[in-house]
Amino acid sequence: LEHFFTANPDRASNIKHIDLFGNNSVLLWNVYCSIFGQSKLKEVNWSSLGGVDIKEIAAVMYNNTTVQSLDISSNGYNDDDAEIFSKVLCNNDTLSTLNFSNNNISTKGAIQMSNSLKYNVVLQHLNLSWNNLSINTNNFEADFS
Numbered sequence: 001l002e003h004f005f006t007a008n009p010d011r012a013s014n015i016k017h018i019d020l021f022g023n024n025s026v027l028l029w030n031v032y033c034s035i036f037g038q039s040k041l042k043e044v045n046w047s048s049l050g051g052v053d054i055k056e057i058a059a060v061m062y063n064n065t066t067v068q069s070l071d072i073s074s075n076g077y078n079d080d081d082a083e084i085f086s087k088v089l090c091n092n093d094t095l096s097t098l099n100f101s102n103n104n105i106s107t108k109g110a111i112q113m114s115n116s117l118k119y120n121v122v123l124q125h126l127n128l129s130w131n132n133l134s135i136n137t138n139n140f141e142a143d144f145s
Helices: 002-007 025-036 054-062 079-091 107-119
Strands: 017-019 043-045 069-071 097-099 125-127
Touching: 054 079, 079 107
Parallel strands: 017 043, 043 069, 069 097, 097 125
Antiparallel strands: none
16 A cells, blocks of 8 residues: 555545554554645544554644544543643644544543643534543533633
8 A cells, every 4th residue: 555655646645535444553554654745635534543652643633734534533542642632632723523532531631632622723523432531520620711
């Protein structure tokens, strides 16, 4: 795949949706990075990949200008990962849908992500279902002002 896309950049630029669900992502991550700079991807599904550090995804998405929908569910990401990705949400003005469900973030990670939304006016759908969230109003400190 990587060879195909690097040898045929015109083909890569036509792809609007890529779904890598459930694959070993280390190899596929290289494929994605090889086409990302020359593509017009609108939707990316990195669900259940494993092996890709959230820092790598954050680095690609930080200055993203094309991807509008990102699914990084079921990758075992934790509160530290949520904090890293919250910085993306502060800067990114293209992403309108983020699926961060079925990971391993607690209320702390959800609060970090929600606090970043005061800087992001584009995100419309944030899926945090099937994480380790609990409602405890004594510890809830999200600031939406």
